Amino acid sequence: MSTANTPQPQDISSCYNQVSSTYNDNKYTKAAHKLFWVVYEELTWKAVEKVLPPAGTSWRVLDAGGGGGKFSARFAEAGHNVTVLDISAGMLDSARAYLGSKGLLERCSFIEGTVADLPFKDSEFDLVFSEGDPVSYCLDQYPKAMSELVRVVKPGGPVIMGVDNRHEHFMFELKHGKKAEALKLLLTGRGKCPYGLPVHLFTIQELQDGVKAAGADLEEIFGKPVMYFEMLEAMQAERGPDFDVWAARDEIIAMQEKLAHEGYALQGQHFQVMARRKK
Template identity: 65%
Template structure:
């Protein structure tokens, strides 16, 4: 990530930080983010020790504190790193409100150039597309995130999915843009910042080159709004008799969990990469 790109990213997230984690009102959107968080957290939670051992966790790009506070609530010490001071202020407010400040350190930094020691963390978690923001520097970012993990420690990455981005452009009638994206992976995030959307092969190569073993790449959420429409139709929903999707949220989460881990990765809006630094 260039200095100019880093400055632009920092500035934009400082701008949006006061409202970054405000809950959406529309039921389908709320369900989407519920599924996203569920699919993100459940496999990570399964990695955490069950014997009360406290791990050192790096939450890289974790400004806002949504997942960082979960680690702290589970008894672990969290280093929340973010490029945006405004986002770190939001995380600090979250940890303060939950009485967890004794379990956290806040660091301003860039995931492609971590000023952190080698092999310092029992788990490295980088969710919310920080690696995608690194654009062509993403291989260096993955290497840095693996470097600060202890040998054998899990490394979890969330990134944008090129197949899904291509499909979105095509459905929006942006056919020329879709073809360009298919070739170079360059698109933008909801805040208008450039991001790199990945193929599965790119992720496999980046993880291997960084010195980690790949455990799984899965999609999250998978065909979500189409799945909701299909579920509604299967229940005979209509304008006169709408389907209460929120009441069925546990079934929706179960369906998403099944789809996410059954070979539908390229149909997920994002990829989640589960890896371990080689021992």
């Protein structure tokens, strides 16, 4: 396989080291865009909550590609012990600072590494979580990354992955007049992250096949958020020019939670994969 257009670990690490100090900030000023990421995080976490054990039971959780520690904090606040793995030392520093500000460091440990070659024993974790597209960064190595994430969870344990959706990236380029680029993206599955690094854009079939080959049972693939801006446009038309997106955020989150699990996965900016390692 040619590595000419393949991001090397040091490239990804360097990029995220540069943005680590502001990674957790919601940089958007427009309410609709700011709320988009609130919805994204809520859809992600609501699905996670459904597979967590009852309160009082502490699991060992791997947050693979844990970024700034936002989801690690949620796991730790729920009483779980979290290993935060990231390819970027800067991001791990950011996660330490964030978790420390919440008084959660006693429940967390930090390891520099990659999802395609995890430095853990087989069946070491009760739950494996990989959000923020680390599997997409693996490009043609994504089957190995999936297998690694499944390998380190206990038999029957949940494996949760967030990845990029090829269909929505294709539609985005098409809507913005980049038709030739859109076709290339559709045929190759290669796109770019917001920082300009190449990522693999997934089809549902690739996810189904990848999960099966990794030794897990697929429970659900859903989109997040789904038809978000289109939904807001429809709400604006119905309710008039005084419609306040931010004031309606609880309603919008509830609507998105409902739509996300009603078969609109292809209309989601990202896919969330819910799977379990075979027993």
